[in-house]
Amino acid sequence: MKISKVVPIILGLSLIACSIVLIDALETEQVQPPKKAALKQPVTVIQTASKAHRPTITLLGTTQARWPVEMKAPATAKLLWLAEKSEPGTLVKQGDILATLDTTHLKSQLTQAYSAVKQAELNLQREQHEQTVALKMLSPERSSAYARHEPQIASAKAELMQARENYTSARQHLNDATVSAPFDAVILSRDISPGQQVEAGDVMFELAASDSLDIRLPVPEFQWPVISPGLENTLIQITDRQGQQWSASIRHISPLADSDSRQRQLVLAVSQPYQKNPGLLPNQQVTVDIILAIHNAVSEVPLSSLTRDGQVWTVDENDQLRKEAVTLLEENQHHAYIVFEENPDRPRTVVTYPLLSMLPGTEVAPEHAELELANKEIIR
Known part of the structure; x- marks a missing residue:
């Protein structure tokens, strides 16, 4: 190859090499950005x-009457007398007479029952006398039980027993014609009027115990472990919607869960709830403050x-x-x-x-x- 052809090639390659060296020399060095510190979440x-x-735990409870009882008419009769202080809300003592019924028919039934008792006693004495005579005339080994009047005596004794029980029942019906309070109570309702004819089984009065009132208190499951250990040292305060307060005690822990909330229940007792004016009445929602140890x-x-x-x-x-x-x-x-x-x-x-x-x-x-x-x- 001629030198005139080689020189341009060498010269071109030299220029390329110089360009590469120059570009590499002029290339700016990359600057690494500073690392930022990780941000912490502020709280x-x-x-x-x-x-x-x-602690004091505040819950909601519902009041319930203690020993609610319906006083029903023992027989069909006319209302003979009605106590003046028999209005709903009145406090009565045990044995206080609330009303009396006409006892004419009841006395007649008692007399008939007494007559039946005497007739049964006479029948028994007659059978016993006949048995005595029969035993003297008959041989005990050959005579039958009927001949010895043994079944007749048993029947007469049974009739006398039945007559005496009927007499006791008639006398109890006569006593029940005088309607009285079975315990110290408050009259919740009265369903009779003076001179009214009542039928046997008709409700005359509805009473409840006046010396105590129950409060059913559902306790949430998460609070039960806090309340249950110190129940004997717990102070309980009841507040009604009028702001009146009563002290309460624990009557018992209910063996049944609340029918609505399915929670455990405490049954509380409030003494003398009807003596204040206004009193603490049944079927009310109250606030219960349980002061723990x-x-x-x-x-x-x-x-x-x-x-x-x-x-x-x-x-x-x-x-x-x-x-x-x-x-x-x-x-x-x-x-x-x-x-x-x-x-x-x-x-x-x-x-x-x-x-x-x-x-x-x-x-x-x-x-x-x-x-x-x-x-x-x-x-x-």
Whole structure:
């Protein structure tokens, strides 16, 4: 190859190589952007400390009459006398007469029953006399039981027994014609008027015990473990819609669940419910405050701190989230009183507004808020 042809090729390759070197020299060095620190989720927290506290649980109960009883007419008769103080709401003592019925027919029935008793006694004496005569005339070994008047004597005794029972029944009907209070009671209703003709079985009065009143109190399942251990040391206060208050005691724990809510039931007793004016009446809804025994290591937190499943989010010393189980003792409009299941005496940093997206172990940026709680002893 001629030199004149090779020189341009070499010269071109040299230029290409120089261009590559120049481009590489002029290329700007890429600057790596600085790494940003990971952002932590800010959460509002409060600092809590455990104290002694006497919780008060507020529930709704329904009053019920104690020993409701219907006084029915014992027989068909005319109302002969009616007590003036037999209006509904009147308090009566045991044995007080409320009304009397006309006893003319009842006395007639009692006389007939008495006559039947005497006739049966006469029949028995006649059979016994005939038996005595028959035994003297007959041989005991060869005579039959009928000849010895044994079945006749048994029949006469049975007739006498029946006659005496009929007499006792007739006398009881006569006594029942005077209608009286079976115990200290309040008259709930009166269904008769003076001079009225009543039929046997007609309701004349409806009474209930005046010295006591029952209150059925359904207790939610999550509050039952808090209430049940200290029932003997529990103070119970009843408040009606008029704001009047009564003290109550526990009559018994119902063996049946509430028919509507399927919850456990306490049956409370209120003494002398009708003596106030106005009194505590049956079939009313009342507010029941159950004041429990003093609990130690109770923490007071905002009501918003509780999650839907009744737990609490806290922040540990490494600013990491923890979900802790608690026992709810009491709650009001703004605060909840809880006991942590693990180390309840230890102070906590509690998240005031937990989110559904929170995960245990997540590092957060806590922002402390002032909790408007009294720094006094919260022993009630």
